[in-house]
Amino acid sequence: MAGKQAKTRPMADGQASSGKLLDIRNLRIEATVYPPGEAPKTITLVHDVSLTLEKGKVLGLIGESGAGKSTIGLSSMAYGRGGVRITGGEVILNGRDIMKAGPRGVRALRGREVCYVAQSAAAAFNPAHKLIDQVVEATLLHGTANRAEAEKRAVALFKKLSLPNPETIGERYPHQVSGGQLQRVMTAMALCSEPDLIVFDEPTTALDVTTQIDVLAAIKDAIRDTHVAALYITHDLAVVAQVSDEIMVLRHGRLVEWGGTRQIIKEPRQEYTNALVSVHEIEHQEQQPGTTPFLSVKNVTAAYGGGHVKVLKNVSVDIYPAQTLAVVGESGSGKSTLARAITGLLPPEQGTVTFDGRPLANRLADRPKEDLRQLQMIYQMADVAMNPRQTVGTIIGRPLEFYFGMKGRERDKRVAELLDEIEMGKGFIDRYPAELSGGQKQRVCIARSLAAKPKLIICDEVTSALDPLVAHGILKLLLNLQQVEKVAYLFITHDLATVKSIADSVAVMYRGEVVRYGSKSKVLTPPFDAYTDLLLSSVPEMEIGWLEKAIKGRRMASAGN
Amino acid sequence: MSSPILRLVAQRILLGLVLLLAVSVLIFAGTQILPGDVAQAILGQSATPEALANLREQLGLNDPAWLRYVHWLWGILHGDFGTAQSSGLDIATSIGTRLKNTLFLAACAAIVAVPLAIVLGLIAVRYRNGFVDKLISGLALASTSFPEFFIGYVLIYFFAVKWQIFPSISTVDDSTPFLERLQAVVLPATALTLVVLAHMMRMTRAAILNVMQSAYIETAELKGLKAFDIIRKHAFPNAIAPVVNVVMLNLAYLIVGVVVVEVIFVYPGMGQYLVDHVAKRDVPVVQAVGLIFAAVYITLNIVADIAAIVANPRLRHPK
Incomplete structure (x- = not known):
């Protein structure tokens, strides 16, 4: 059965389990819904999903809305959004089952071992506090550094993520910073406490393509330089193909296919994956403009x-x-x-x-x-x-x-x-x-x-x-x-x-x-004007290495001008 | 402080002044519409027509209404509220000590009630929909539902009559030392606290619960913060505007609405003064007290508005 085949690990060449950071086994997540005019009922959001992630690797979780991507991602922090409950399976992080860690144990790992980057940084930052206070908050809370060290680390991360004025941007309030910059500040916030794992939940979806490419490149560099592992959640295959080592395709809370990035985008085995990879294309023959516009x-x-x-x-x-x-x-x-x-x-x-x-x-x-x-x-x-x-x-x-x-x-x-x-x-x-x-x-x-x-x-x-x-x-x-x-x-x-x-x-x-x-x-x-060129070259393509090529092209263009 | 804040604050203060002027017109007009003749009231039924006419001339009652209003307002702006008809005493002097007493009682009640209500609101949010939340809400609502005079007499029965810890009559004068004064207001302040507590507590709870839906609360939770720290550090600062609003309304009530409590405890404040002179139909006193109450109300609401403006980081730190 194809489904069964897909569930086995793609790199089954006898990897030692010592490098294993996250091991989710038979995860089952349920929620109670209250449909109008009906009795409340329990629905299952995630059915028996298992995954493993090694230290320093990036796993992309992809699927449509309702596929359970975010729900699975947040389960690595023992968190259920809204009335969502984790009702079955094990979530083993750094060798221990966090479902059995108790409230204190869970608090100790959130913001320390696992950090979260939300889709809308504009909403995820508290409007009442300065950025720097929010960026170093988890680091101070878990006592991994004192205030001066944490702030130094934050500034270094701001620099790494190519934020303008890294020394002073932390003194600003969230509403004083643009959406793309906030998303990078949020990534810095996640990296500041030096976690083992970051859950990126659609971090570039709310951004313009021309901004997305910069944020994506910044995130990718930061992941590479800090050796942090990541779950990268998105509905955009072209985006996830740029940053992840492996991709897991989900649908209706079930695993569809799991494999290396190249295999998923070049040789999808499942029909649904194939549909995702080959969507977009509609042949529409352009009509010539008529004689008079109405x-x-x-x-x-x-x-x-x-x-x-x-x-x-x-x-x-x-x-x-x-x-x-x-x-x-x-x-x-x-x-x-x-x-x-x-x-x-x-x-x-x-x-x-x-x-x-x-x-x-x-x-x-x-x-x-x-x-x-x-x-x-x-x-x-x-x-x-x-x-x-x-x-x-x-x-x-x-x-x-x-x-x-x-x-x-x-x-x-x-x-x-x-x-x-x-x-x-x-x-x-x-x-x-x-x-x-x-x-x-x-x-x-x-x-x-x-x-x-x-x-x-x-x-x-x-x-x-x-x-x-x-x-x-x-x-x-x-x-x-x-x-x-x-x-x-x-x-x-x-x-x-x-x-x-x-x-x-x-x-x-x-x-x-x-x-x-x-x-x-x-x-x-072609020939394009500068802006149209930038716009066209920013659209992610479903091709490994596209991001590097596009960034290089842009640098060359700006050097040439 | 930047210019948009200053502009907004100036705007609020100006509006408040205009409003106060409008209220003064209403108060003056209201007391004019009341039936009865001041001169008649002063001299009694047996007064001769000549005496009445003389007094009217003397009090300026023959002038047109607008001119009397201007005279009245002009006097108030110079600290002259006129003289009480019933006693012939200067109103400004009488009000001076009584306003001080009322403000003292209100301050004592507020110092306890406001922090208590906010902390109880925070705790109720922490244990929302649980037993603690329901207990806090239940007790606070019960204490608000009892009328003030009932709470007042219950307090007197237990603390003054049965256990004799505090005096039942809160008489103070200028020579009363501070500690004795404090002891005198314990019972009325407690009664007032119980009356205003629930409103502020429920509003704090509702305002914070509203903020708890925000994405940044989830961010805080995923940093590993404790539930109470999330409420205190991340939710409360964003709920300040509505909380300050309801706090100010209740502070105004503590000053303006104390009539019943002051009468029960025979406390020489503004409320008691007002009740005495309403009974005697002493129009200048009623006008003066009415205007002061209106000024208190408007001032506290302006303070609430300004606090809400200053609490907004978008206005405090423009782009």
């Missing part, structure tokens, strides 16, 4: 705070019927602000938005209902974009009533049709958003926007919060719907793979300006 943004400038903070500078783009314009850039580049300007949520200071040859009113409140109908939006967070107390039928039916005055059976029939179009079926009509998966929620949002029969749907990072396979499904659906409904998309994303999959034309934004604009093939073909 929506034109001309020289739009917009600002927040009464004109103080310029967020859009002289932006011009065109959208053609039934085509997709992808707007790509890092956070703060003005992508979403462009959407707000087009929809009238943020009236532009200068410039015009023309729709079907006539200018649209600047302010949302001044636009007639018909204009509102023609421009619809879908958001990144599908679950907060829906009223949790309304059924799917009510949610999708609302624009039908509002724009077309449909009622009763006519409305229900159209809702059922729309549910068919998004491949869900009318069985979902009485469900509440809480009863849907992330992908299904996003589909309902798509159906709601389609219900208005718009000419343009603005998609703001609609696949960013979804797992790769689910996101893949959503992109395919959007492309199919474009064929059927002849709707155009303004597709805002930070992910270049998504751009390649869906766009006909592309606008690259940087600090409020469009730095590169044209058909997809033109934008993605």
Whole structure:
């Protein structure tokens, strides 16, 4: 059986067990859930997972959300997040079972033998204390160094992680430091007490690609120089391939495949691993722009705070019927602000938005209902974009009533049709958003926007919060719907793979300006401008050694300039 | 201190002053609307019309209302609250000693109640939903649910009558030495503490529990900190703003709401003074006391606002 084969250690060449740092055997983790309107029930999050990790090695844990990656990672610190309980198996760290260590024993190992780096450092740092106090806290608590030594160690780590002003950055508060820098400070915090193991829980997922590559390189160097072992948790195979020695693929709390990094990405044995490795690719033939765009943004400038903070500078783009314009850039580049300007949520200071040859009113409140109908939006967070107390039928039916005055059976029939179009079926009509998966929620949002029969749907990072396979499904659906409904998309994303999959034309934004604009093939073909080059070269590729090559390329480029 | 903080603080103080002015108008208008004639009240039913007219002229009651308001406010700004109609004494002098007494009692109660409530709140969070938490909440809520006069008499019954540890009547004057004064306020201060404890404790608990959901609490837990240290070091500093708010509301209550307790223990404070003069329909005294109470309330709320501003690291250390 393939599954059984995968469970044996990949390096079965008689390695001595003396180098073994972490040995998890038959781990079983459960949680009690309270579904609305039902009796509480116990569900199993992790089923009989075993793994071993040697000193100084990095094991990548990979899988979609709900795969149990974080839960397994945190079990190495005897920690269950929320009502999660470790109900079976052994977690042996440095030769002793930490499940039997008792509260005092567990506290003694947390922050000393095992440290944790969270996904969002911005949330994981206490806003009330200086960074340095938080970085040295565990070191002082466990008495491994006195204050002066610990601070010296912290500064050395700040330097190693290439933080600016390593001597003084610790005097700052978390809100005074950028997200990418905070993530590095958090890594320094984990390394400061010189632990044997660090659990990295999606440490670069919340960062822009251009920042991610630097943080990733810093983490990798730090791991190599300090000989610390690591569990590296992520959903991004390309990222984990850069830092880990071995990769473990998880799904629904079960082990799928475990092997060396090269084997997993080059010769996956399991079908699911294969699907993960080969996702991303959708063949989408670029369409040539038509003769006249139906929506034109001309020289739009917009600002927040009464004109103080310029967020859009002289932006011009065109959208053609039934085509997709992808707007790509890092956070703060003005992508979403462009959407707000087009929809009238943020009236532009200068410039015009023309729709079907006539200018649209600047302010949302001044636009007639018909204009509102023609421009619809879908958001990144599908679950907060829906009223949790309304059924799917009510949610999708609302624009039908509002724009077309449909009622009763006519409305229900159209809702059922729309549910068919998004491949869900009318069985979902009485469900509440809480009863849907992330992908299904996003589909309902798509159906709601389609219900208005718009000419343009603005998609703001609609696949960013979804797992790769689910996101893949959503992109395919959007492309199919474009064929059927002849709707155009303004597709805002930070992910270049998504751009390649869906766009006909592309606008690259940087600090409020469009730095590169044209058909997809033109934008993605050299010669590049400096920023687009940086953006493209920062996207992780599923290839061992990519990180080193990319970093080297960037150094050469900056030396050459 | 940086400029955004100074600006916000100045803004709060200015708003407070405007509010106080508005309240003074309301107080003045309110006492004008009350039926009855001050001159009549002073001279009694048997006064001759000439005497009444003379007194009205003398008191300025024939002036239009706004002019009387301006005179009244002008006097207060110069420390002159007028004279009490019932006794002919200068109000500012009478209030001076009584305000001192009330503040002394409130301070004694606050010194015990505020730290106790916060510590109990921290302990309740540490053992949340367990026996200790329920015990603390139960006792605190019970003590708040009993009316103050009931608590007052229970205290008098046990500590003054049965065991004779503390006096039942808390009479003090300017010559009372400090220790005796302290002994005199033990029972009323205890009664007040029991009244305000639960509100502050429950609010501290709720505010900290709210913060306990944050990711940085997990970070602290994964560093190996003890549960109580996590609450004290990592949760409490981020819950200061709501806690200070409720503490200030209760401090205001200790000063403004002590009427019943002062009357029970015959303590010569503002509350007792106010009750006496309401009974005598002494309008200038009621106005003066009302204005002082309003000023106390507004000041403490401004302090709470400023504390919340200063406690926010984003405002204290701008980018």
